[in-house]
Amino acid sequence: MNSIPTDPVFSHATVLQAETIDALRDVPPGVVADCTLGGGGHTEAVLRALPQVQVLGFDRDPDALAAAKARLAAYGDRLQTAHAPFSDIARVCAERGIEALSGVIADLGVSSHQLDTADRGFSFRHDGPLDMRMDPTRGQPLDVRLAGTSKRELADVLYHYGDVRASRRVADVVLDAWQDGVRSTTELAERIAAVLPRGGRVHPATRAFQALRMWVNDELGQLETLLADAPPLLAPGGVIAVISFHSGEDRAVKQVFRELGRGKGKDFELVTRKPQLPGAPELAVNPRSRSAKLRVLRRPLPEAS
Ligand SMILES: C[S@@+](CC[C@H](N)C(=O)[O-])C[C@H]1O[C@@H](n2cnc3c(N)ncnc32)[C@H](O)[C@@H]1O
Incomplete structure (x- = not known):
């Protein structure tokens, strides 16, 4: 899975897709929360590769939600969406009667589509207003x-x-x-x-x-809330996979995952001692992936007695 799918309308090349799917491959049946739906690249890969799950896709950006829903219409009610920041994950899950999650994915930051849309004001490569809100x-x-x-x-x-x-x-x-x-x-x-x-x-x-x-966008505050609220929502066998592009974000993920992974009750296990990075084929086709780091934490299944 080294090809980098790009939606022609909502252009965003999904980063570390194969590695993310490998991390989630054995999750139990249930709901995976894609906290950063964006163009729907990770979600589509999940829906294709993991028939045992549905996806609850979060995004703050109404344009991203509309594009992802259109792209993924064929999956019907296997995809639900929430126009909400991912810091609301506990509230949204509670409101929808989701008691536990099979997986959580967060691919942090902005999409290429957001960067390339001048009137969103994210980029100086296109003349836009001083906005920058996701x-x-x-x-x-x-x-x-x-x-x-x-x-x-x-x-x-x-x-x-x-x-x-x-x-x-x-x-x-x-x-x-x-x-x-x-x-x-x-x-x-x-x-x-x-x-x-x-x-x-x-x-x-x-x-x-x-x-x-x-x-x-209070991006570090958002991440800190997610790191506090998402792990307790994981079902046994559930996995949380976070892709970050910024050293402060990666540090926060590393610290929380290490801390949880060494907890006494073996509530969680650290899957990635070192972050997973894009390989040469991905770097060759998607230079934006060069600073991506994937870290994974898992809630183990109870030991058989
Ligand atoms: C890097 S893109 C995700 C791309 C997606 N994984 C894909 O493959 O198409 C990040 C997306 O997450 C959204 N986002 C970033 N921070 C968010 C937050 N705190 N809450 C909800 N959405 C957020 C952005 O609006 C953007 O659409």
């Missing part, structure tokens, strides 16, 4: 967040979420640009690039944009 129906877009933020708070955001070295200088530039009336992604990126060293293949504003996106 769910454009809720919360505050970037320009509103910037209005109520101090330079110090913004510098912390840039440093912690984007590893931006000149974080204070970049925070100054971002807030000055906002004061000057800059409201577009390309203009903001130009202002940031103007105070950072050039060179290399990566645009100088890339890390700052990643940090701003993670801040607007």
Whole structure:
């Protein structure tokens, strides 16, 4: 399974698909929660490869839900969806009468479709508004967040979420640009690039944009809630598989999985001591996969007496 399926309308190449399916292959019959439905790539692979399960697909983005539902219509009621952040996993499962999950998948971050849709304001490669919300129906877009933020708070955001070295200088530039009336992604990126060293293949504003996106969507807060609420929902034999692209996210997953995996009652076992990474064939066709890391935790079956 080294081919990378891409939906022609909702373009997003699914990352570490074969590895994710291998991790879930022996889960018990029941419901798998795909916390990040996106274009439906992981969900389609699950529905195809694991006939014993249905999928409950979460996404904050109504466009992603619509695209995934259209793509997966042939699977009928084997797919349910929820327009909700995955931090609501416990509430949504309770409301739908789902007491335990056979599996949980989270493929963190944004989809290529979101990045490539100019009016969502995620990217400086296309001119768009300063928005960056994964769910454009809720919360505050970037320009509103910037209005109520101090330079110090913004510098912390840039440093912690984007590893931006000149974080204070970049925070100054971002807030000055906002004061000057800059409201577009390309203009903001130009202002940031103007105070950072050039060179290399990566645009100088890339890390700052990643940090701003993670801040607007509270991505680390979302992940922390998921890591607290999802493992207790796993049925015996159930598996949670998380793919992260950011060192802070991977650290959070690693710590929680290690901690749970060494619990006294053997409630959980760590399946991946080291993260699984994309192989050369995947890297060759999907360069975006280069920073992906997959970690897996399992709730063991009770020992036979
Ligand atoms: C990397 S894409 C997932 C791609 C998908 N696995 C596929 O193969 O097509 C991430 C998706 O998760 C959604 N997302 C990210 N964080 C979320 C959260 N906290 N709650 C719900 N959806 C989220 C994004 O809106 C985006 O559509």
